[in-house]
Structures are given as C-alpha cells and as structure tokens.
Amino acid sequence: MNEDHNTQDRAVEKSPRFTPPRTARDALMIEVLGDLDGIIKEVDKFPEMMKTVEGSYLATVKTLTEASDQYKDAIVKFSEAAKRDIENHVKTIRANTVEEEKAALQEAARLAFRSEASDKAADLARILTNLVSDLRQKRLTRFAENMIIATGSAILAICLFSIASK
DSSP: OHHHHHHHHHHHHHSTTOOOOSSHHHHHHHHHHHHHHHHHHHHHTHHHHHHHHHHHHHHHHHHHHHHHHHHHHHHHHHHHHHHHHHHHHHHHTTTSOHHHHHHHHHHHHHHHHHHHHHHHHHHHHHHHHHHHHHHHHHHHHHHHHHHHHHHHHHHHHHHHHHHHTO
C-alpha cells in the first residue's frame, strides 16, 4: 500500500497544481486522503464479493436441499424394508404372547431408527453448524469493514472541519 502511495505522491508532485505540504498537518491530511482513497477502492469491491458469497450460499442451499431429499428417500426405503422385516418377524412368532410381540416390535423399531437416523441426523447437524458458523464469520467481517469506513469518515470529517475553521 505504501508503494501505491509513493506512486500516487509522485504523480501528484508532477501535476502543475501540486504544492508540497507546508506543515506536518498538511502532510498528514494528504496521507489520510490517500488512505481513504484506498478504503473507498476496497469498498467498491464489496458488491462483487457479495455476489460471490450469494452464489456460494445458493449452492450450499441447493446441496442441502438435495441432501435432505436423499435423506428422506433413504428413510422411506429403510422404513419400508424395516416394515417388511417386522412383518416377517411377527409371522414367525405368532405363537408368542402379545407382550413378547410388542417388545420385539419396539426393539426392532428402536434399533432401526437408531442406526440410520442418528447417522443422517448427525451429518445434517454438522452441515448446518458449519453453515451457521460461516454466516456468523461473514457478519463479523462486514462489521469490521463498516467500522473501518466509519473511522475513516470520522477522521476525514475532523480534518475537513479543522481546515475549514482556519
């Protein structure tokens, strides 16, 4: 960034309207204006960065939607297979008492749900946690950028008021 300022300073010094700073305050004002120019250039890049972030979020939403559809399909298939297995199991134990059948069905359903649903739910929770963390990080970045712009604007306003009051 200092190299950019040196290039700008040399260009300004060659301009016919340039007068070198007479005081340290004038030099500081030139430096602040140069810094503000750099900040404004960075802020001008912000809309393009937001488009990139938006595209990333849209892709993430699409991926999550597809994953949830696949998860739903897997659960439906698993549920149908479990239902068939339970029906077959019930046919083989008809001779058992009603209490034994009830306990067997509950245990089979519990095992089936635990094995498939917990894995898928854990994966989905991990993905959502990462997405929320990413969103928080982006919000902090925007806040920091806004603070830098506000600070620069305040410094510029103070400098302009001090120049105007003389």
